[in-house]
Amino acid sequence: xxxxxxxxxxxxxxxxxxxxxxxxxxxxxxxxxxxxxxxxxxxxxxxxxxxxxxxxxxxxxxxxxxxxxxxxxxxxxxxxxxxxxxxxxxxxxxxxxxxxxxxxxxxxxxxxxxxxxxxxxxxxxxxxxxxxxxxxxxxxxxxxxxxxxxxxxxxxxxxxxxxxxxxxxxxxxxxxxxxxxxxxxxxxxxxxxxxxxxxxxxxxxxxxxxxxxxxxxxxxxxxxxxxxxxxxxxxxxxxxxxxxxxxxxxxxxxxxxx
Amino acid sequence: xxxxxxxxxxxxxxxxxxxxxxxxxxxxxxxxxxxxxxxxxxxxxxxxxxxxxxxxxxxxxxxxxxxxxxxxxxxxxxxxxxxxxxxxxxxxxxxxxxxxxxxxxxxxxxxxxxxxxxxxxxxxxxxxxxxxxxxxxxxxxxxxxxxxxxxxxxxxxxxxxxxxxxxxxxxxxxxxxxxxxxxxxxxxxxxxxxxxxxxxxxxxxxxxxxxxxxxxxxxxxxxxxxxxxxxxxxxxxxxxxxxxxxxxxxxxxxxxxxxxxxxxxxxxxxxxxxxxxxxxxxxxxxxxxxxxxxxxxxxxxxxxxxxxxxxxxxxxxxxxxxxxxxxxxxxxxxxxxxxxxxxxxxxxxxxxxxxxxxxxxxxxxxxxxxxxxxxxxxxxxxxxxxxxxxxxxxxxxxxxx
Numbered sequence: 001x002x003x004x005x006x007x008x009x010x011x012x013x014x015x016x017x018x019x020x021x022x023x024x025x026x027x028x029x030x031x032x033x034x035x036x037x038x039x040x041x042x043x044x045x046x047x048x049x050x051x052x053x054x055x056x057x058x059x060x061x062x063x064x065x066x067x068x069x070x071x072x073x074x075x076x077x078x079x080x081x082x083x084x085x086x087x088x089x090x091x092x093x094x095x096x097x098x099x100x101x102x103x104x105x106x107x108x109x110x111x112x113x114x115x116x117x118x119x120x121x122x123x124x125x126x127x128x129x130x131x132x133x134x135x136x137x138x139x140x141x142x143x144x145x146x147x148x149x150x151x152x153x154x155x156x157x158x159x160x161x162x163x164x165x166x167x168x169x170x171x172x173x174x175x176x177x178x179x180x181x182x183x184x185x186x187x188x189x190x191x192x193x194x195x196x197x198x199x200x201x202x203x204x205x206x207x208x209x210x211x212x213x214x215x216x217x218x219x220x221x222x223x224x225x226x227x228x229x230x231x232x233x234x235x236x237x238x239x240x241x242x243x244x245x246x247x248x249x250x251x252x253x254x255x256x257x258x
Numbered sequence: 259x260x261x262x263x264x265x266x267x268x269x270x271x272x273x274x275x276x277x278x279x280x281x282x283x284x285x286x287x288x289x290x291x292x293x294x295x296x297x298x299x300x301x302x303x304x305x306x307x308x309x310x311x312x313x314x315x316x317x318x319x320x321x322x323x324x325x326x327x328x329x330x331x332x333x334x335x336x337x338x339x340x341x342x343x344x345x346x347x348x349x350x351x352x353x354x355x356x357x358x359x360x361x362x363x364x365x366x367x368x369x370x371x372x373x374x375x376x377x378x379x380x381x382x383x384x385x386x387x388x389x390x391x392x393x394x395x396x397x398x399x400x401x402x403x404x405x406x407x408x409x410x411x412x413x414x415x416x417x418x419x420x421x422x423x424x425x426x427x428x429x430x431x432x433x434x435x436x437x438x439x440x441x442x443x444x445x446x447x448x449x450x451x452x453x454x455x456x457x458x459x460x461x462x463x464x465x466x467x468x469x470x471x472x473x474x475x476x477x478x479x480x481x482x483x484x485x486x487x488x489x490x491x492x493x494x495x496x497x498x499x500x501x502x503x504x505x506x507x508x509x510x511x512x513x514x515x516x517x518x519x520x521x522x523x524x525x526x527x528x529x530x531x532x533x534x535x536x537x538x539x540x541x542x543x544x545x546x547x548x549x550x551x552x553x554x555x556x557x558x559x560x561x562x563x564x565x566x567x568x569x570x571x572x573x574x575x576x577x578x579x580x581x582x583x584x585x586x587x588x589x590x591x592x593x594x595x596x597x598x599x600x601x602x603x604x605x606x607x608x609x610x611x612x613x614x615x616x617x618x619x620x621x622x623x624x625x626x627x628x629x630x631x632x633x634x635x636x637x638x639x640x641x642x643x644x645x646x647x648x649x650x651x652x653x654x655x656x657x658x659x
Contacts, residue, residue: 012655062486065654088488097486098479102272114264115487160483 002044002061002167002200007034007070009056009222030056032222033070038200038215040166043193045213046202047246053222054202055094058171061200062092075166088116093160094171098152101145105136105155108144109162116163123162130158133188150181157185168192170201174208186212206243218246220253261489265497266504273467273505283467284509288516296523305391313337314396315355317347320362322370328408334399351387357396359385360405370412455517456510456551456616457590461558461583463509468502468562469575476658477571491651495563495644502559503552539620546619546629553636554612558586560643567650570658585609593617605631608639 009031018026031053038044046054059065061072063083071078077085099108109130113123131137134154144152153176161168173189174182189199189212203209209216210230218226218233226233226249230242237245273279318325319341329336341347341359350356361383363369369380382405386397414420429435475481484494539547561582569575586609593613600618605611605628615632618624650656 064482064485066652084488084490087486090486092486094482097482099483100268100272100475100480101478102276103268107271111264111268112483112487115261115489117260117488156483 001040001073001075002036002038002198003073004034004036004057004061005071005073007031007057007060007072008068009053009060009065010068030222031060034219034222034224035070036217036224036227038198040198041193041196042214043189043199043201043212045209045216046200046219047204047206047209047213047216047242048202048219049204049250052219054204054219055171056222057219058092058094058169058200058202061086062090062169063087064092088163089165090167090169091160091163091165092169092171093157093173095153095175097156097160099144099156099159102143104141104143105147105159106140108155108159109140112159113162118163122164126162126164130161134158134184149176150178153177154181154184157188166197168197168199170199172203173201174203174205206241206246210242216242218249220250223253225249225253261487261493262497262500265484265489265494266501269471269498269501270504283463283505284512287462287509288513291513292516292520292523296520299523309391309395312392312395314357314392314400315339315350316396316400317341317350317356317359318362319344319360320364320366321360322362322367325362325408328411329404332404332407334404348385351385351390351393354387354390354393357386357390357393358400360400361385370416373416451594454590454594454613455514456554457586457613459510459513460506460551460555461562461586463513464502464506464555464559464562465576465579465583467505468559469566469569469579470572471498471502471563472566473569473572473575474566481657485651485657490648492644492648495647495651499556499559499563499644499647502563503555506555506559507551543619543622547616550612550615550619550629550633550636553633553640557608557612557636557640557643560640560647564643564647564650567647568656589613599623602628602631606635608635612636 008029011028011030013021013023013026013028018024021028034053034057036044046057048054056065060067061074061079063079063086066080071080073079074086075089077089079086099105103111106127109127110123113126118126131140134157136151136154136158139147139151139155144155147155168189170189173185177185186208189201192199193214201213213230215227215229216233217224226236226245228236233242233245234240237248239245239248273283313335314337316336316338317340318338321338321340326338329338339356341361347356347359351359363380363382366380366382369377384397384401384405386401387393388397413423417423472481475484485491562579565578565582566575569578589610590613592610593616600614604614611632615624615629618628
């Protein structure tokens with residue numbers, strides 16, 4: 001289970017960043033008092049436009065960055081107090097996380113397996129399963145730098161799942177993937193959910209959220225503006241599909257006609 | 259501290275499983291060093307031989323009778339010309355056509371043979387051009403050697419008993435004049451050079467790989483995948499530092515071995531023994547050296563990884579590490595020229611103390627306390643740096659994530 005209690009993340013901007021975002025305020029609130037709860041056996045989707053705070057939230061859950069305020073519990077462990085235990089439970093992947101280009105997929109899989117203390121026989125079984133599912137076997141011996149973007153992404157997904165984590169966190173899981181690979185990934189996420197695992201993803205693709213998420217949290221400007229099952233959000237906003245619902249929420253939040 | 263072994267193993271695999279990398283890190287510098295040194299020593303040897311084989315061109319003014327015969331007797335090859343135009347001779351020496359000009363005074367023979375007590379002693383003048391190799395060699399051979407022999411010959415004609423003029427000689431028959439501990443003497447020569455070489459080799463060997471270790475991962479975007487692994491930040495740091503220690507250790511062993519094996523080539527034929535750097539080390543000395551070298555490798559690796567952590571790119575890290583290298587180099591060199599006995603507190607100065615202690619071990623002059631202080635300070639500073647690096651790993655800003 002993931003439980004976020006009043007998460008706030010404030011970044012300090014340097015002069016260059018302030019100039020880039022055309023502001024004189026050196027503090028930028030990326031996530032503002034956000035709370036949510038996601039449970040095993042569901043796919044929870046964080047939906048929002050670029051810069052809404054989705055990635056920051058996922059990074060806080062994964063212990064890569066520290067919350068400014070608030071608490072996050074992952075499988076009962078608080079991210080700031082027991083970061084190693086949290087990392088033991090999760091598999092985290094984003095487009096920014098890349099595998100070392102100098103090594104082969106095989107080597108990286110074994111390397112991260114050992115870091116996660118996966119026993120040798122289980123490691124072999126996991127490799128068998130994941131390499132088959134993502135059709136990696138043919139290029140497993142190749143160095144990451146020799147792979148195409150799609151192949152590299154598949155390899156990265158397999159590696160991040162090496163330890164069969166109970167909680168899977170994917171930032172924009174289908175970003176940059178071709179339609180076939182993207183389908184493969186979303187199907188795998190559903191499979192994980194069916195196995196009783198908790199999957200939390202971020203996305204700005206409405207159709208993706210509609211299709212695979214059991215519950216959706218809509219985030220705008222770092223704040224959660226709606227949460228629930230698809231039909232609940234549609235009902236709440238009085239709209240027919242998620243895109244209309246999102247724009248309704250966006251209009252309410254920004255207070256302007258779109 | 260799980261994960262250290264895996265991280266260390268991966269960093270080592272990066273180097274040792276890549277033939278190109280192995281070649282560029284371990285062998286290319288050695289090949290370049292040997293080639294350059296061999297070329298330089300061969301060229302200087304050739305130049306020396308050329309000077310030796312050259313027949314000096316001498317201009318002799320007012321040559322006394324029998325001088326030519328004396329030179330022939332002394333078995334000296336030369337080409338002798340009488341001086342007709344002093345300006346022309348000067349010009350020839352200046353542009354290297356002539357090597358030496360010997361000027362006897364016009365009345366040389368009379369002045370020597372008719373010498374009475376109280377007469378002014380005649381002077382023979384020689385002129386040469388120190389910028390010309392041939393001229394300098396001719397000057398050294400003739401002005402200080404041959405003319406002295408000629409003086410002795412003329413003196414023998416004037417004085418019946420030459421022994422009378424020699425009040426005493428110094429060490430003309432004393433083969434035991436050198437009293438020294440051979441071991442210590444060998445250590446002294448090696449001790450002046452070794453700290454310098456160890457500094458260069460350990461630091462330089464780690465520099466290229468070390469700057470890439472963290473900054474490279476940041477640049478390639480691969481650091482975050484390590485940061486979401488269930489291991490402590492300090493384990494990542496230690497794994498990388500240990501790997502760097504091994505790499506710098508291996509590279510310095512390769513360099514030193516190559517230097518020893520190819521020493522004759524690099525020095526143009528002379529071996530270490532000829533240079534007085536033969537040395538046998540006791541077991542105690544070897545153990546002390548080994549422990550100290552491991553400590554130095556640890557400190558240097560920590561320094562390089564620290565630089566790599568704070569740099570955003572490998573390029574930036576390389577430029578940051580240069581001043582560090584210079585500093586380490588300068589501190590290494592200082593021990594080469596220190597003659598006074600170092601004070602005890604010198605052994606508290608990081609980096610400098612390791613050079614002093616290395617020298618002290620070889621000359622057997624370092625005390626247990628001084629050695630202990632050096633080892634302690636080096637390891638403690640290394641540990642502090644590891645702490646700083648681990649702290650920096652926690653910082654979102656520094657890790658640029």
